[in-house]
Amino acid sequence: MTAKAPSERTRVKRAFVRATYERDAVYAILDAQPLCHVGYVKDGHPFVTPTFQWREGDRVYWHGSSASQALRAAKSARVCLTVSCLDGFVMARSGFHHSVNYRSAMILGEAEIVEDEAAKVKHLDTFIDGLFPGQSGLIRPMNTQEKKATTVLSMPIEEYSAKIRGEGPIDDEEDYALPIWAGVIPVHQTVGEPIPDPRNLPDVEMPDCIRDFRMAQAQQWDPAKD
Amino acid sequence: MTAKAPSERTRVKRAFVRATYERDAVYAILDAQPLCHVGYVKDGHPFVTPTFQWREGDRVYWHGSSASQALRAAKSARVCLTVSCLDGFVMARSGFHHSVNYRSAMILGEAEIVEDEAAKVKHLDTFIDGLFPGQSGLIRPMNTQEKKATTVLSMPIEEYSAKIRGEGPIDDEEDYALPIWAGVIPVHQTVGEPIPDPRNLPDVEMPDCIRDFRMAQAQQWDPAKD
Numbered sequence: 001m002t003a004k005a006p007s008e009r010t011r012v013k014r015a016f017v018r019a020t021y022e023r024d025a026v027y028a029i030l031d032a033q034p035l036c037h038v039g040y041v042k043d044g045h046p047f048v049t050p051t052f053q054w055r056e057g058d059r060v061y062w063h064g065s066s067a068s069q070a071l072r073a074a075k076s077a078r079v080c081l082t083v084s085c086l087d088g089f090v091m092a093r094s095g096f097h098h099s100v101n102y103r104s105a106m107i108l109g110e111a112e113i114v115e116d117e118a119a120k121v122k123h124l125d126t127f128i129d130g131l132f133p134g135q136s137g138l139i140r141p142m143n144t145q146e147k148k149a150t151t152v153l154s155m156p157i158e159e160y161s162a163k164i165r166g167e168g169p170i171d172d173e174e175d176y177a178l179p180i181w182a183g184v185i186p187v188h189q190t191v192g193e194p195i196p197d198p199r200n201l202p203d204v205e206m207p208d209c210i211r212d213f214r215m216a217q218a219q220q221w222d223p224a225k226d
Numbered sequence: 227m228t229a230k231a232p233s234e235r236t237r238v239k240r241a242f243v244r245a246t247y248e249r250d251a252v253y254a255i256l257d258a259q260p261l262c263h264v265g266y267v268k269d270g271h272p273f274v275t276p277t278f279q280w281r282e283g284d285r286v287y288w289h290g291s292s293a294s295q296a297l298r299a300a301k302s303a304r305v306c307l308t309v310s311c312l313d314g315f316v317m318a319r320s321g322f323h324h325s326v327n328y329r330s331a332m333i334l335g336e337a338e339i340v341e342d343e344a345a346k347v348k349h350l351d352t353f354i355d356g357l358f359p360g361q362s363g364l365i366r367p368m369n370t371q372e373k374k375a376t377t378v379l380s381m382p383i384e385e386y387s388a389k390i391r392g393e394g395p396i397d398d399e400e401d402y403a404l405p406i407w408a409g410v411i412p413v414h415q416t417v418g419e420p421i422p423d424p425r426n427l428p429d430v431e432m433p434d435c436i437r438d439f440r441m442a443q444a445q446q447w448d449p450a451k452d
Contacts (some may be wrong), residue, residue, distance in 0.1 A: 140406065
């Protein structure tokens with residue numbers, strides 16, 4: 001991982017974690033976790049709103065209601081889109097060295113609106129099919145009013161950074177002699193058995209794309225590989 | 227849930243979710259999920275950084291390295307601290323009504339630094355013991371250098387809002403006649419078996435506070451209760 005930071009303001013200045021400017025690392029984080037937090041500035045004040053993102057090639061997309069305050073403020077404005085996955089609690093022999101295993105990616109840029117209606121629908125289908133392959137073809141198509149009410153935003157993945165920690169505790173050398181338990185508590189995001197809507201028609205079956213859906217799992221720390 | 231929005235800028239303008247300005251709802255979200263995203267403005271650009279938060283009474287705290295760019299920028303500056311829990315994917319009969327079950331809380335304010343060294347240590351102990359009761363007494367105490375290197379920030383929970391969705395799909399009435407599976411895929415954040423550091427002393431046992439640690443679980447949608 002020797003890529004240079006795309007810009008000074010995305011250069012990770014300090015971290016006891018691995019900072020990377022490799023596109024592949026950023027893409028892997030975006031592809032693993034749809035939940036993101038978009039930051040924007042309104043009247044000089046920062047706002048941070050959770051939403052879902054998806055990636056198409058070297059661009060990141062998100063969407064929302066056309067009436068949404070957060071989306072209207074983000075139009076042609078500077079935004080910061082951050083995706084974070086919590087992978088574990090790192091329990092060390094001192095409080096100072098307690099840490100977290102995680103993957104996070106931050107993308108800075110200016111949000112652009114997808115104006116073309118057909119393109120908008122195509123992007124939304126890509127979003128839904130990215131999570132649930134084929135689902136866009138199983139559901140009722142968007143109507144004109146819904147297209148109007150939905151705004152799709154995107155920005156190029158140009159200014160970005162990622163931070164990844166996936167290790168065991170790293171303690172001060174003298175602390176290893178202390179009789180204190182250290183290690184990692186892994187954290188997973190998993191899905192449970194889908195809960196059917198009682199109003200489903202009696203002969204409707206759950207499609208494979210819903211039955212087989214899984215959240216991407218983190219590679220957990222393996223001390224044997226250290 | 228009839229509380230008034232604490233300010234115009236935290237009033238949830240529109241949402242197909244339940245917006246609430248009840249303190250208890252915000253507190254419950256903060257207490258359930260340590261991961262937060264802090265937004266701040268630097269040179270007119272928003273930045274969103276993941277970190278851990280904890281609550282003490284009517285204040286929210288977070289910490290980090292005293293050398294951290296994000297923490298230095300947040301000092302006495304306007305910040306937005308957002309906590310989001312993803313609880314489920316809501317699969318509807320149209321793409322437009324696909325949704326997410328989640329709980330999110332947003333707090334706006336000015337970050338204040340905890341200057342007093344003894345207070346700083348006390349807050350950090352409260353943080354660690356909040357997750358792992360008693361852990362602060364089991365580990366090696368902070369030394370002077372570590373205290374200096376750690377910055378604790380806080381802000382009052384005064385301007386805030388919460389959004390909660392924990393329901394099944396809500397489709398257009400005519401779409402219920404379509405042979406499309408709808409329902410909710412629950413999402414859970416769970417912990418796995420703790421992984422011991424191979425450098426643990428041979429007779430050291432895992433403390434109960436680590437063995438018993440669990441992430442708070444969301445109340446999932448129960449159609450029988452609708």
